[in-house]
Amino acid sequence: DAMVIQNPRYQVTQFGKPVTLSCSQTLNHNVMYWYQQKSSQAPKLLFHYYDKDFNNEADTPDNFQSRRPNTSFCFLDIRSPGLGDAAMYLCATSRDAGGVETQYFGPGTRLLVL
Amino acid sequence: AQSVTQLGSHVSVSEGALVLLRCNYSSSVPPYLFWYVQYPNQGLQLLLKYTTGATLVKGINGFEAEFKKSETSFHLTKPSAHMSDAAEYFCAVVSGGSEKLVFGKGMKLTVNP
Numbered sequence: 001d002a003m004v005i006q007n008p009r010y011q012v013t014q015f016g017k018p019v020t021l022s023c024s025q026t027l028n029h030n031v032m033y034w035y036q037q038k039s040s041q042a043p044k045l046l047f048h049y050y051d052k053d054f055n056n057e058a059d060t061p062d063n064f065q066s067r068r069p070n071t072s073f074c075f076l077d078i079r080s081p082g083l084g085d086a087a088m089y090l091c092a093t094s095r096d097a098g099g100v101e102t103q104y105f106g107p108g109t110r111l112l113v114l
Numbered sequence: 115a116q117s118v119t120q121l122g123s124h125v126s127v128s129e130g131a132l133v134l135l136r137c138n139y140s141s142s143v144p145p146y147l148f149w150y151v152q153y154p155n156q157g158l159q160l161l162l163k164y165t166t167g168a169t170l171v172k173g174i175n176g177f178e179a180e181f182k183k184s185e186t187s188f189h190l191t192k193p194s195a196h197m198s199d200a201a202e203y204f205c206a207v208v209s210g211g212s213e214k215l216v217f218g219k220g221m222k223l224t225v226n227p
Contacts, residue, residue, distance in 0.1 A: 004157070006157075009155075040123065040219075040220070041219060041220075042204065042217035042218055042219050042220060043158070043204070043217050044217075045214060045215070048213075090157055090158065092157075092158075097213045098213060099146045099208030099213060099214075099215075100146055100165045100208075102148075102160050102163065103158075103160075103215060104160075105150075105157030105158040105159070106157050107155070107156050107157045108155075108156070108157050110155075
């Protein structure tokens with residue numbers, strides 16, 4: 001089945017220690033998104049790639065970076081995680097850009113910062 | 115800017131009862147509206163969406179929603195709740211010309227036997 005895969009499902013890191021979260025997709029979609037979802041809150045868009053074009057949200061902290069080496073993979077790098085970065089991180093894809101497109105979500109990676 | 119309001123955070127219904135989850139939106143242009151469901155420890159799954167055309171939209175698992183422009187609402191309903199419907203439900207909006215999906219805070223649905 002075509003899908004969005006996130007690894008690992010759970011990640012524990014130390015305060016200030018860089019961490020990378022991974023997302024891959026078999027849907028061959030052009031757009032990949034990263035969302036942050038804190039407990040009992042709505043998912044918040046951090047940034048997205050349309051093909052190789054990176055689009056950062058204005059309020060995404062500089063501490064968060066992303067890489068998309070090819071169509072299938074996208075990474076979220078947190079350079080110096082703080083306690084406030086503990087959250088569920090959701091990767092999503094869509095076939096194309098545009099509001100009408102459905103976004104397909106992975107299962108998420110839950111990040112714990114000690 | 116567009117926004118979504120889901121009043122309250124938790125709804126509890128009995129199995130077999132009507133499910134009604136409310137969603138109101140704010141948008142300066144005709145919106146695209148979505149309902150997503152999130153089961154525990156899983157990602158979000160699309161239930162249904164409204165883009166244009168018929169205002170009553172049918173989705174998966176027996177859910178439907180009606181776009182009411184005059185009320186700026188897109189409430190989600192299901193005639194008869196099932197235990198497997200227990201999950202968190204998110205309403206979301208995209209305004210025409212924007213690519214950004216803006217979510218409401220979500221509503222946790224509990225189904226009691």
